[in-house]
Amino acid sequence: MGDRFTRVLNITPNAILLLEHRDGKDTTRLIPANTFNTLKYVMKGSFEDMVGRSHTRIHIGDNCLISPTTQEYVFCLEYDGMLVHTTPEADKQVCEAILKAYSEQDFKPFIKLFDDLYSKRQKSEFLELFMIALGQRVVSATIDGLNGYVVDKEFFVAQNGNAYRILPPDDSKDAKTVSSNLAFLCIVPRNHQIKPMNLMYNNVRIALGQQEQIFISKIMMLLNREKYKGDKVFWGQVNRK
Incomplete structure (x- = not known):
C-alpha cells in the first residue's frame, strides 16, 4: 500500500480545500470551514485522532484552550482558568477565532468570544437564581x-x-386535545x-x-x-x- 497523507491547499471563510494522496494518486476535496474541520486538518498536529474523544485540551496559546465534546459543533473554551461551552450557532465565530489565534497569534477574537459566551452564561445563571429566590x-x-x-x-x-x-x-367532546x-x-x-x-x-x-x-x-x-x-x-x- 502506498503512502497516504492529507494537506490543506487553501482556506476561505466558508471552505477548506484539501489535497489527499492515496496509493500514489492525488485528489482534491472541498470541506466546510467549520471548527471541527479546522482543528482536524489545519491544526492537525494538535487534533490527531481526536474524532469521538472529548475533554482533551488543545493549547492554542496565551492561556487560550479548546476541547472537543461529544457533539461535533459544541466545544469547551478555556481562558485564564475559566470554562464555557460554545453553541452550534456560534460555530463560525469559534472557527474564525481559533484560526486567527493559530495562524496569526492574534488572541483577541478568541478572548472576546469567550468573554461574550461566559457573560451570557452568567446572565442565565443569575436569572435562574433570581427566579428561584x-x-x-x-x-x-x-x-x-x-x-x-x-x-x-x-x-x-x-x-x-x-x-x-x-x-x-x-373538556367538551368536540374539542381537540391540547397541552x-x-x-x-x-x-x-x-x-x-x-x-x-x-x-x-x-x-x-x-x-x-x-x-x-x-x-x-x-x-x-x-x-x-x-x-x-x-x-x-x-x-x-x-x-x-
Whole structure:
C-alpha cells in the first residue's frame, strides 16, 4: 500500500480545500470551514485522532484552550482558568477565532468570544437564581414550545417577554386535545422598570438588556398584581375570570 497523507491547499471563510494522496494518486476535496474541520486538518498536529474523544485540551496559546465534546459543533473554551461551552450557532465565530489565534497569534477574537459566551452564561445563571429566590409562586416551565415561568399557576411569561393567561382545558367532546391554552396578555411595563441595568455576579459584570428587563418586570407585575388595580387596562386583563 502506498503512502497516504492529507494537506490543506487553501482556506476561505466558508471552505477548506484539501489535497489527499492515496496509493500514489492525488485528489482534491472541498470541506466546510467549520471548527471541527479546522482543528482536524489545519491544526492537525494538535487534533490527531481526536474524532469521538472529548475533554482533551488543545493549547492554542496565551492561556487560550479548546476541547472537543461529544457533539461535533459544541466545544469547551478555556481562558485564564475559566470554562464555557460554545453553541452550534456560534460555530463560525469559534472557527474564525481559533484560526486567527493559530495562524496569526492574534488572541483577541478568541478572548472576546469567550468573554461574550461566559457573560451570557452568567446572565442565565443569575436569572435562574433570581427566579428561584421568588419562591414557589414562580415555576420554570415549557408550554407550547415556549420556555419561561408559570406565575401562581395562572399566568405564563415566556423568555421572549410575552405574557399569557393559562386557560383551563376544554373538556367538551368536540374539542381537540391540547397541552394547554394560552391567552395573550398585553402587559406594558413602565419606563422606569426597563432601564438598562449592569450587575456584578460571580465577579463578572453582566448587563440586563431591554428584553431581560421586560421579562423580569412582567413577572414582578403579575406577582404583585394587587398593587396595579389602578391600572384599568392591566387589571382588566389579569382579573378576568
